[in-house]
Amino acid sequence: MDETHALSAFAALAQETRLRIVRLLVEAGPEGRPAGAIGAALGDASSSRLSFHLSHLEHAGLVQSRRDGRSIIYSAVYPALSDLIAFLMRDCCSGHPEVCAPAVAALSCACEPNKDDTHA
Amino acid sequence: MDETHALSAFAALAQETRLRIVRLLVEAGPEGRPAGAIGAALGDASSSRLSFHLSHLEHAGLVQSRRDGRSIIYSAVYPALSDLIAFLMRDCCSGHPEVCAPAVAALSCACEPNKDDTHA
DNA sequence: TCAATAACTCAATGAATATTGAGATATTGA
DNA sequence: TCAATATCTCAATATTCATTGAGTTATTGA
Secondary structure, eight states: OOHHHHHHHHHHHSSHHHHHHHHHHHHHOTTOEEHHHHHHHHSSOOHHHHHHHHHHHHHTTSEEEEEETTEEEEEEOHHHHHHHHHHHHHHHHTTOHHHHHHHHHHHHHHTSTTSSOOOO | OOHHHHHHHHHHHSSHHHHHHHHHHHHHOTTOEEHHHHHHHHSSOOHHHHHHHHHHHHHTTSEEEEEETTEEEEEEOHHHHHHHHHHHHHHHHTTOHHHHHHHHHHHHHHTSTTSSOOOO
16 A cells, blocks of 8 residues: 555545444445445445545545446455554654554454454 | 554655655664755755655654754654554454565565665 | 445534743842 | 754645435336
């Protein structure tokens, strides 16, 4: 991931609705969720607003879509997320392991499914 | 780190000048660098523009400042960066370790000081 | 083919952000 | 105290982003 991609990923995540969509889709797993279900989960979100944010996320490469009948199913692009994490680590750690150490320590708990998932 | 803080951290990093400042300051280490030196390193950056972005970063908690004589020295806030990494991991990994695994693997090389530091 | 459903596109508006330039404040050394 | 240096603040402008509402496209089932 280069600087340009990192910038667009950060911009994509720097918006409440989009950050929520990403979290929702990561939780949803590889099968993803149809646009309508995402809108329903968000509660507030007109069709065009949702479409705007979904295409913004897709353009940034953080989510992908496929059509299934009348629905368009969105899902998280896991490699893009892990690349972003790697960028932050590499970029912000190089020469300074003290930045990453706490994050990695936190990870050991965080990656155990559904444990201490109270950060929302 | 809660959603609100994560949003402002992402917004702070979603701007070319600010991302560069953060990278510069992480490399600079805990001693930091005076505003003037940061401006010089960026090449383009009027005094007021630099000040605007530095205070944006400071407001987001990613950098801190102290006065030293005529200069104001800025430095990276390492815990804020590691919290952001942890947020991304926890948030985007929970239940889906496959997101974090590649990032953690990348880390093992990245955190060795000055090795393969060619990503800039 | 028609009506209904799901989601997208587009143009207009409003809101937030970035840049510039002029001027203010703080600090130092003569 | 004065001039020089380093940086900040403020107002104006320019740019970018988000939201809305109207209208369009694609798909399905009757």
